[in-house]
Each structure stands twice: as structure tokens, then as C-alpha cells.
Amino acid sequence: MIKKKFKPMCIEGNPLTEMAVTNRNQLLPCCYIDHPIHIQNPTIKKLAEASDLSKHSIDEILQSKEWVGLNKSLQEAIESGDTSKVPKPCVYSCSQEQRREEWGK
Ligand code: SF4
Numbered sequence: 556m557i558k559k560k561f562k563p564m565c566i567e568g569n570p571l572t573e574m575a576v577t578n579r580n581q582l583l584p585c586c587y588i589d590h591p592i593h594i595q596n597p598t599i600k601k602l603a604e605a606s607d608l609s610k611h612s613i614d615e616i617l618q619s620k621e622w623v624g625l626n627k628s629l630q631e632a633i634e635s636g637d638t639s640k641v642p643k644p645c646v647y648s649c650s651q652e653q654r655r656e657e658w659g660k
Pocket of ligand 1: 562563564565566572584585586587588629644645646648649
């Protein structure tokens with residue numbers, strides 16, 4: 556089995572991804588999590604609900620506990636390699652097969 560490595564594109568992948576605004580006027584850290592299944596994940600759902608641009612400024616959203624918490628879990632996973640506290644949609648979307656990453660060098 557090929558080992559997968561977690562590499563969150565919103566932090567390490569620049570310019571592979573950018574923040575996104577959904578058609579529900581919610582700011583998200585990327586478009587990958589704006590998916591009918593991913594958006595039902597409890598952490599991602601709360602993040603999206605806290606990111607309503609008609610209620611909050613971009614600064615307020617980026618400083619909300621939902622965004623700070625997600626960024627913290629992503630940073631910790633980069634440092635430790637442990638993705639157990641990372642929302643599953645992020646692990647799914649941003650894990651690369653080790654081999655493919657080596658080919659991409
Ligand atoms: S799926 Fe998660 S980790 Fe990947 S770019 Fe989007 S928010 Fe970041």
C-alpha cells in the first residue's frame with residue numbers, strides 16, 4: 556500500500572488553491588470542501604455557518620474560533636503527521652500518495 560502524506564493546499568500548496576465564496580455567500584478556505592457530502596461534516600458545517608459574508612466581515616470570519624481552530628489543527632497535523640484531529644474532508648482532499656509527491660518533484 557502506498558503511504559499518503561497530508562499536505563493542506565490552503566497552507567502549503569500556494570498557489571494550488573485560494574479562498575472561495577459559495578453561492579450561499581459563505582467564505583471557505585478552499586472550494587474542495589464545498590461539496591454536498593463534505594459540507595455535512597460537523598466541523599466543516601460549523602465553519603461554513605460561521606462564514607456568512609452577509610453577517611460578518613472577512614476579518615471577523617478569519618478570526619472566528621472555527622477558522623482559528625481549523626488552521627490550528629492543520630498546522631499541528633503538518634508538524635506531527637497525525638491527522639486524527641483534522642476534518643475528514645480535508646484529509647481526503649489534501650492527502651497525496653507519497654509516490655506521486657515524489658514524482659512531482
Ligand atoms: S480541503 Fe481542507 S486542508 Fe485542503 S485546502 Fe481545503 S480547507 Fe485546506
